[in-house]
Amino acid sequence: MTLVRWEPFREVNSLQREMNRLFDRLANGDEGDLTNTRTPFIPAAEIYETGDAIQLKVEVPGLEAQDLDVQVSAEAVSIQGERKSETKTEEKGMIRSEFRYGQFQRVIPLPNRVKNEQVEAEFKNGVLTLTLPKVDGEKNKVVKINLG
Incomplete structure (x- = not known):
């Protein structure tokens, strides 16, 4: 069994990057895949x-x-x-x-x-x-x- 070091803020950083990408697309007028989301x-x-x-x-x-x-x-x-x-x-x-x-x-x-x-x-x-x-x-x- 392999031990993996747990980094509690990794998920928070990932979520922050996704939110930044979303706001960048909205600010630039590029809806991209936003119209396909339900x-x-x-x-x-x-x-x-x-x-x-x-x-x-x-x-x-x-x-x-x-x-x-x-x-x-x-x-x-x-x-x-x-x-x-x-x-x-x-x-x-x-x-x-x-x-x-x-x-x-x-x-x-x-x-x-x-x-x-x-x-x-x-x-x-x-x-x-x-x-x-x-x-x-x-x-x-x-x-x-x-x-x-």
């Missing part, structure tokens, strides 16, 4: 709270309302759908075409319980906006902390 689509979300409701905005560009499945429970919102994207560019006699397909799902936990049967939804310009009314007991709920 990074999952995770829609961006923004959530804020008012006295009576929770507002949730989810950005799903390129999708239509019928492409989305939105389910709301008292504690969370689940959004799933399928993304189909096509890009075609012609430049100096060359044609570049890219397709991106894939299903996605995002579950967003809510800070308070909501009345899921009274949710209002609006879908406009690729942005889904949900207004989630809070359960009455959750409105302006203040809890006293005993510092004993």
Whole structure:
């Protein structure tokens, strides 16, 4: 059996070199193999709270309302759908075409319980906006902390 000297930072150095190469390619505009990697689509979300409701905005560009499945429970919102994207560019006699397909799902936990049967939804310009009314007991709920 051969003994191998363990160098704990070898993997860290290797990872750092890979990250540097990735950033160099991005900075130089050379996407190379980056377009072939399968990074999952995770829609961006923004959530804020008012006295009576929770507002949730989810950005799903390129999708239509019928492409989305939105389910709301008292504690969370689940959004799933399928993304189909096509890009075609012609430049100096060359044609570049890219397709991106894939299903996605995002579950967003809510800070308070909501009345899921009274949710209002609006879908406009690729942005889904949900207004989630809070359960009455959750409105302006203040809890006293005993510092004993």
